[in-house]
Amino acid sequence: MSWVDVNHVSVKAGATTLLSDVSLGIEPGTWCTIIGPNGAGKTTLVEAIAGLRRVAAGTVQIAGQSISALNERERARLVALVPQHPQVPAGMTVRDYVSLGRLAFHGVLRSPNTEDRRVVDTVLERLSLVDFAPRDVTTLSGGERQRMVLARSLAQSTMVIVLDEPTTGLDLRHQMELLELLKKEVADCGLTIIATLHDLTLAGQFADRLVLLDHGVVVIDGASRDVVRSSALSEHYGMNLRVIDVNGSDVIVPVRH
Amino acid sequence: MLALVVAMVCGLVVGPTSIGTWRVVGDVFSHVGIGHSTLTGLQSTIIWQLRAPRMVLGLLAGAMLAVAGGTYQGVFRNPLADPYLLGVAAGAGLGATVAIVDVGNGLTTPTWTPLLAFGGAMAAVACTWVIGGKGLRSNAATLILAGVAVSALLTSAQTFLQQQSSANSITHVYLWLLGSLASADWQSVLLVVPYVALCILICVLSGRALDAMSVGEDESRSLGVRVRQVRLIVIAASSLGTAAIVSAVGLIGFVGIIVPHIVRLLVGTSYRRILPISVIFGAAFLVLCDTLARTVVAPSELPLGVVTAVIGAPVFVVILSLRRGSVR
Numbered sequence: 001m002s003w004v005d006v007n008h009v010s011v012k013a014g015a016t017t018l019l020s021d022v023s024l025g026i027e028p029g030t031w032c033t034i035i036g037p038n039g040a041g042k043t044t045l046v047e048a049i050a051g052l053r054r055v056a057a058g059t060v061q062i063a064g065q066s067i068s069a070l071n072e073r074e075r076a077r078l079v080a081l082v083p084q085h086p087q088v089p090a091g092m093t094v095r096d097y098v099s100l101g102r103l104a105f106h107g108v109l110r111s112p113n114t115e116d117r118r119v120v121d122t123v124l125e126r127l128s129l130v131d132f133a134p135r136d137v138t139t140l141s142g143g144e145r146q147r148m149v150l151a152r153s154l155a156q157s158t159m160v161i162v163l164d165e166p167t168t169g170l171d172l173r174h175q176m177e178l179l180e181l182l183k184k185e186v187a188d189c190g191l192t193i194i195a196t197l198h199d200l201t202l203a204g205q206f207a208d209r210l211v212l213l214d215h216g217v218v219v220i221d222g223a224s225r226d227v228v229r230s231s232a233l234s235e236h237y238g239m240n241l242r243v244i245d246v247n248g249s250d251v252i253v254p255v256r257h
Numbered sequence: 258m259l260a261l262v263v264a265m266v267c268g269l270v271v272g273p274t275s276i277g278t279w280r281v282v283g284d285v286f287s288h289v290g291i292g293h294s295t296l297t298g299l300q301s302t303i304i305w306q307l308r309a310p311r312m313v314l315g316l317l318a319g320a321m322l323a324v325a326g327g328t329y330q331g332v333f334r335n336p337l338a339d340p341y342l343l344g345v346a347a348g349a350g351l352g353a354t355v356a357i358v359d360v361g362n363g364l365t366t367p368t369w370t371p372l373l374a375f376g377g378a379m380a381a382v383a384c385t386w387v388i389g390g391k392g393l394r395s396n397a398a399t400l401i402l403a404g405v406a407v408s409a410l411l412t413s414a415q416t417f418l419q420q421q422s423s424a425n426s427i428t429h430v431y432l433w434l435l436g437s438l439a440s441a442d443w444q445s446v447l448l449v450v451p452y453v454a455l456c457i458l459i460c461v462l463s464g465r466a467l468d469a470m471s472v473g474e475d476e477s478r479s480l481g482v483r484v485r486q487v488r489l490i491v492i493a494a495s496s497l498g499t500a501a502i503v504s505a506v507g508l509i510g511f512v513g514i515i516v517p518h519i520v521r522l523l524v525g526t527s528y529r530r531i532l533p534i535s536v537i538f539g540a541a542f543l544v545l546c547d548t549l550a551r552t553v554v555a556p557s558e559l560p561l562g563v564v565t566a567v568i569g570a571p572v573f574v575v576i577l578s579l580r581r582g583s584v585r
Contacts, residue, residue, distance in 0.1 A: 076481030089471035091526025104481030
């Protein structure tokens with residue numbers, strides 16, 4: 001059994017099937033990116049892995065534990081989520097926001113202990129957020145804000161982090177910076193990353209593995225290099241895509257007919 | 258804290274029978290064995306059998322309504338939430354109206370009013386909870402809408418009953434709806450203390466959970482907050498405490514909505530601070546309002562709900578204009 005084991009998962013919303021018989025096994029320390037056109041079911045899959053979606057069939061297991069059998073607090077110690085549109089509550093400091101990542105450890109009735117505070121300090125330092133710590137969360141720029149959300153998920157000290165379009169709204173430089181930061185965490189801490197991304201070039205360059213989802217079904221699943229070169233990619237995006245090799249990196253560009 | 262002490266002293270000292278402040282303070286100290294009281298027997302009775310229970314009930318009511326309002330605002334992430342949101346007011350109003358209107362028929366006695374008010378309030382919240390999908394699968398907005406529907410239905414039933422009843426009982430219902438501490442005695446204080454103290458404690462302890470829930474339901478669940486359990490517990494505590502208070506003092510408006518907002522303006526957006534400080538401010542605010550209510554037109558009294566609104570509404574407007582655009 002894999003570290004993260006998505007086993008024949010189907011998710012329904014009313015009569016609509018959002019995910020149909022999706023199976024994925026993800027090994028520890030790997031980065032798996034889920035790609036696919038809008039409405040393919042990427043967010044649903046990510047939420048199902050984070051335990052936020054009830055699955056109609058199948059199971060999601062992380063480290064051998066079935067996600068649906070755990071309560072919120074147990075789950076939050078196994079898997080952290082970086083949502084596509086994180087809510088930033090006005091009036092909260094960056095430090096308090098990052099500290100929310102420790103809730104699963106100290107609980108809602110106790111204050112953070114020394115260990116919790118130490119973890120938060122370390123994370124703030126690693127993500128260069130120390131200077132921002134006393135600031136109101138709403139005063140941060142898009143890039144800083146996304147780094148702060150990432151810091152919160154790292155403070156959860158989980159081995160698995162799922163990210164839903166973490167680069168939404170960021171300029172190119174900040175997109176690269178955020179993904180580089182994440183890559184470093186994978187290398188340093190052996191994190192397992194499951195992310196959705198729209199940018200196929202970035203997806204291909206940062207992930208070890210790409211999974212193409214379309215209409216709730218896994219269409220292609222393989223090493224990034226192979227998936228971006230697959231002809232099925234153009235087919236499922238409904239457009240002509242070309243892969244250009246720039247100094248050994250794959251760049252995926254759309255071609256106008 | 259100072260505001261609370263000032264309010265408590267006012268509650269004891271101010272009244273139609275003038276008794277010197279220091280003599281009252283001296284009397285209070287004499288009860289804990291410091292110094293000697295200089296009060297006459299009658300003065301002592303006024304202080305300890307009339308003003309003290311009234312003051313204590315005012316403290317309890319103010320604290321409970323303010324903390325329940327703050328808690329509701331947090332759990333529903335809605336600045337307009339007040340303790341009556343889920344139907345407590347409409348349910349209690351209908352219950353009390355049934356009791357008051359029916360007095361002439363001999364089926365109920367005046368002592369039934371608080372009982373029926375309490376029962377009505379709890380039944381209304383239970384209805385809202387069930388209609389709103391038991392709050393388990395539904396989101397906060399569904400629950401609020403269910404509360405609106407239940408309130409509308411019960412209020413119309415109450416209006417119908419009032420319309421069918423005599424002018425005399427309409428006046429009684431009306432006075433009850435505006436709230437009053439006039440009937441306070443030690444017995445009514447003892448009756449509500451256990452519920453209210455427990456409910457205030459639960460609300461205050463929910464601060465950290467409510468802070469976490471400010472990032473939204475899904476996100477806070479992913480952080481390990483058991484959102485549905487927290488919601489069930491704090492709604493139950495706020496509603497039970499509010500129902501107990503309403504059954505004892507009627508519907509006192511505005512405390513539950515403005516006090517948490519004033520506190521938020523003073524101490525920031527963290528419910529870990531808002532809730533305990535709302536307890537103190539709410540208690541002080543209501544006792545001061547009650548002191549005004551019973552002195553401004555003495556020997557008769559202003560309805561407490563009128564005083565809280567007359568003082569509360571302008572304060573609310575000032576806060577709104579200060580916080581324009583950032584009210585959450």
